[in-house]
Amino acid sequence: MDYYEYIDDYISGKLSDELKLDFENAMKLDDSLKLAVENYDEAKSISEGLLEIDIMGTIDKLSSEKNLQKQEELPTSKASIFTMRRIMAAASIIGLIAIATWWLGNNDKLQEELWTKNYVQIIDPDAVKSGDGVEGKDPLATVKHYYARNYNEECIEAVDQLIQNTDNRDTLSLAYLYLGDTYLKRSYHQGTNQWKEAIAAFEKSNEKDAIKRKQWAIDLSSY
Amino acid sequence: MLDRIRSGKEGRDAVISELYYDQSLINRIHGVLHKYGGKKEDFQDVFNTSLMQFIKSTVRNKELKFTSDIHSYICGIAKYVWLGELKKRGKYLTDNIDDQYDLADDFTPESLLINHSKKEIIANLLKRLGRNCKEVLMYWANGYKMSEIAELMNYKSEGMVRKKKHNCFKELLLMLEQNPDLKMILK
The missing domain is CATH 1.10.1740 (Rna Polymerase Sigma Factor; Chain: A)
Structure with a gap:
């Protein structure tokens, strides 16, 4: 009798009393069977995980293909531009393009590196917790609300309105900090190139954080 | 879909x-x-x-x-x-x-069974199991009935799937016995 066939039922307690007794006696004589019962949960867990392994395998394969495509696309499109007669001229142009591309690419990379290393969103727990709308919120809370959700245009508009309607220095200082940072986010994520606006806003803020963020804006704008 | x-x-x-x-x-x-x-x-x-x-x-x-x-x-x-x-x-x-954050209330992701970094190691260790073996075990462990597996994998009968699953699971158990490392990796 192959008792392995009954492991599932033994584990789930579905064996008849008689068969259960036989099974347990068999375990006493067969160390492998005993170990199989001990390892049952791990084996089932591995079997269950095979689905994840299979799906991730497919996704990883697609990722590799995508990366390969990216690498192949650039030289192919460049080569098709030039005819054989112009190879010499083309070579020099390609050289220039390569340098420019490297320079721009490198700049992008450096900018991304700088951003990734340094940038931290201003986190205000109350703004994060607040509900979806801005109804009933005071102007500064409205600014923070939009800022926390990356509604950049709405945030800038809310700061503009706040500036026009308050002369409280503390409120203005915070508002300019949020304004500067919103310009910073827009410039980096949306490519709006509003580094100068960001710097100007940070300069109007008295918050400690503004000095650091102004420096980021200066550094990021140089790429 | x-x-x-x-x-x-x-x-x-x-x-x-x-x-x-x-x-x-x-x-x-x-x-x-x-x-x-x-x-x-x-x-x-x-x-x-x-x-x-x-x-x-x-x-x-x-x-x-x-x-x-x-x-x-x-x-x-x-x-x-x-x-x-x-x-x-x-x-x-x-x-x-x-x-x-009003998360999708109809979805609670289960924790991953296989850590991504361990995936390669486990996949390599399980190379000895044939593709069909892995597929049968995978469906069985993920709650599919024998009849459903038979239909999905074009087996003629439930009995054939049961036998296949039995042989494959036995093989996997023996692999665990021979590779205690595999057990450790899962912990």
Whole structure:
């Protein structure tokens, strides 16, 4: 009798009393069977995980293909531009393009590196917790609300309105900090190139954080 | 689409491929990340994990249907995955983030069984098991009935699947006996 066939039922307690007794006696004589019962949960867990392994395998394969495509696309499109007669001229142009591309690419990379290393969103727990709308919120809370959700245009508009309607220095200082940072986010994520606006806003803020963020804006704008 | 995901490896892989290159989905997940403070370099991990969770849930839960469109559903998963990652990194200051962010309430991702870094090791160790063996064990362990596996994998009868599963599981148990490392990796 192959008792392995009954492991599932033994584990789930579905064996008849008689068969259960036989099974347990068999375990006493067969160390492998005993170990199989001990390892049952791990084996089932591995079997269950095979689905994840299979799906991730497919996704990883697609990722590799995508990366390969990216690498192949650039030289192919460049080569098709030039005819054989112009190879010499083309070579020099390609050289220039390569340098420019490297320079721009490198700049992008450096900018991304700088951003990734340094940038931290201003986190205000109350703004994060607040509900979806801005109804009933005071102007500064409205600014923070939009800022926390990356509604950049709405945030800038809310700061503009706040500036026009308050002369409280503390409120203005915070508002300019949020304004500067919103310009910073827009410039980096949306490519709006509003580094100068960001710097100007940070300069109007008295918050400690503004000095650091102004420096980021200066550094990021140089790429 | 759900039927294709549940139709076996071929259909499942085809859907994964379609979704992987779906620019509209890619843009929406970028949007989710951007909204919750994610960076460009976080995208690929979140996207891959979300896609994996979506496919896995669909395969495992045969009754699963969607009240919203599939993109919205995957975005809900992405949001969940990303906020989970943020929590891991200790970026949020509040403990009640789930409620505040109105997470997709019809989805609670199961924790991953196989850590991504261990995946390669386990996959290599299991190379000895044939493809059909792995497929049968995978469906069985994920709650498919023998009759369903027979239909999915074109076996003539339930009995044949039962026998196949029995042989494959025995082989896997013996592998565990011979490779105690495998057991350690899972811990």
